[in-house]
């Protein structure tokens with residue numbers, strides 16, 4: 001049995017002061033919602049504050065990115081060891097990083113290896129663009145991103161990886177995919193790509209999330225699908241009521 005997993009990707013939102021407020025509200029809202037691994041991923045600047053506030057809380061903390069090198073002359077970057085001081089999780093290969101910051105599958109893989117070295121649980125994002133979706137390339141894109149992104153880690157670490165299927169056309173558009181279609185991508189493309197690398201047992205053990213315009217209102221549709229184990233939530237993770245509702249639905 002895979003434990004449900006819901007993560008909130010705050011993206012480039014919330015100052016330290018705003019983080020204080022939102023984390024306090026999340027702690028209250030999520031207290032008592034057990035049986036699901038819940039993680040919030042504020043921006044780097046707010047991680048220290050969030051980590052203080054989340055001490056003694058069941059809510060995990062994640063970063064939205066890291067650099068693969070351990071230290072050195074990489075102006076503006078954040079090393080995995082720095083992330084590890086505050087966080088247990090890290091989002092890797094988000095489509096916004098791929099689209100705006102030139103992240104390739106090879107870069108995502110280097111970052112994954114760094115996450116392994118520093119014992120951070122990675123949430124690796126894969127997903128096709130609208131153009132790729134419309135030209136029936138979903139299978140190729142998602143299998144390639146999964147295969148190249150996830151390769152080369154130990155079998156033990158592999159089963160800890162969380163994959164997020166986020167069709168780019170569904171991100172921030174209000175046009176979510178639907179449960180059946182998203183489940184088919186996870187079942188037919190993502191788990192088989194993992195199985196090719198690490199075998200069927202690991203492919204079945206890994207949590208795979210859906211992301212892209214998830215709300216309190218549509219979350220249950222995705223969670224009722226057998227191969228979807230939770231959600232990576234953007235916009236709705238900034239709204240306490242919505243996020244609590246999503247987390248609550250994920251236990252079903």
Ligand code: 13P
Nearest residue numbers: 009171172212213234235
């Ligand atoms: P939205 O939930 O805002 O569509 O964003 C999804 C996402 O990109 C999470 O990483």
